[in-house]
Amino acid sequence: MIELHHYPSTASTIPHILLEELGVPFELRLVDRLRESHLSPEFLRLNPNGEFPVLIDGDLVLYETAAICLHLCDTHPEAALAPPVGTPGRAQFYKWLIWCSSTLQASLLAWFYPWRWVDVDNPMGAVQVRQNAQVRVEKLLVQLDSHLARNRGPWFLGEDYSALDPYVLTLCRWTRDFPERPARTFTHIRPYLQRVLERPAVQRVFRREDTPPPYI
Template identity: 50%
Template sequence: MLALHYYPGNASLLPHMVLRELGVPFELRLVDRGQGAQKSPEYLKLNPNGRIPVLVDGDLVLFETAAIVLHLVDKYPDAGLAPPVGTAERAEFYKWMVHLTNTPQPEFRAWFYPHEHVNDETAVPSVKETAGQRLDRMFDVISEQLGDKQWLLGERFSAADLFLLMLMRWSRGMPRPARAIPNLNAFAERVFALPAVQETFKVEGIRTPVF
C-alpha cells in the first residue's frame, strides 16, 4: 500500500489531495515537525534533506512534492489528473508543474524562513519583504495566464490546479494574499469545493481561512 509521510498544511498537502482525488488506498504517516521528527535518523533514511513529504510505494521511496505527484498521475492514468503523455496538453501540464515547483514554491521558503537566507539578522525583515514582493508579481502573472479559464489547462482539471490551491493557501498571511486577486479567488473556490479536497482539509484539521 502507498504511504504518505505528511504534516498538516505542509507541502505534503498536495500529494494528499492527489491521493484522495485518485481514490486509491493509502496510509498517512504523521511526521511531527513540532518534535523535530523530520530530522530524526529514521526519517532521514527516507529523505536525507529532512523535509516533508515522502511517498513510499513498495520498494520505491520518493521525496520532492512535484516528483511524487508526477509519479502518482502516471501510476494511475485512468483517473485523468494529467493529460495523455505525448500531447500538447501534457506539455502544458508539465509547464505548470515545473513552474509552480521552481518559481513560487521556493520563494515561500524565503517568506516563511527568511533567517535561513542571511548571516546578518538585521537583514531578515528585508528578505521577507522582498520575497513577498516577488510572490505578488508571480501571482499576478499566474492570474494573467489563468484569465477567465476554469482551470490552468482550460476546461480540463488536473493535479496542477491542486498545486496552485496549496500555494494560494500559503499566501494567506501575506499583506496581499493571492485570494485578493478576483479570478484566483474564484479559481480557489472551485478547487476547494471538490469533495476530495474538502476531505483532505478535514483530515488534516485545517480550519478557515483555508486560503
C-alpha cells in the same frame, strides 16, 4: 499500500489531495514536526533533505512534491490527472508544475524561512529577504492571475482537472497571511480557488488535516 509521510498544511497536502482524488487506499504517517522527527536518522534515511512529503509505494521511496505528483499521475492513468504524454497540453502541464515547484514554492519558502538565507546575527537581513520574497511572490501571482484570465477554466489547464489544481491551491493558500495582496485578492485567482476548494477530495483532506478556516 501507499504511505504518505506528511504534516498538515504543508507541501504534503498536495499529494494528500491527489491520493484522495484517486480514491486509492493509502496510509498517512504524521511526521511530528514539533518534535523535529523530520530531522531524525530514520526520516533522513527516507529524505536526506529532512522535508516532507515522502511517498512510499512498494519499494519506491520518493521525495519532492512535483515528482510525487508525476508518479501518481503516471501510475493511475485512468484518473487522467495530467494531459496525455507527448501533447502540447502535457508540455504546458510540465511547465506549470515545475514553475510551481521551483519558482513559486521556492519564493514562498524564502518568505516563510527568511533566516535560512542570512547569517544568524543578521535579523535585519532576514526582514529584507522576507520583503523581497513577498515582492517576488506578488509578481508571480500576477502571472497566475493573467493565466487564469486567459484560459476559460474551470480548472488551471482548462476543462480538465489536473494535479496542478491542488498544487496551485496549496501554494496560494500559503499567502493568506501576507500583509498585502494575498492570492485571494486577485480577480481571477479568487473564484478559481473557490472552485478547487469545493472539490470533495479537498474538503476531505482539510477535514482530515484539521485545517482551520480561513482556507485562502
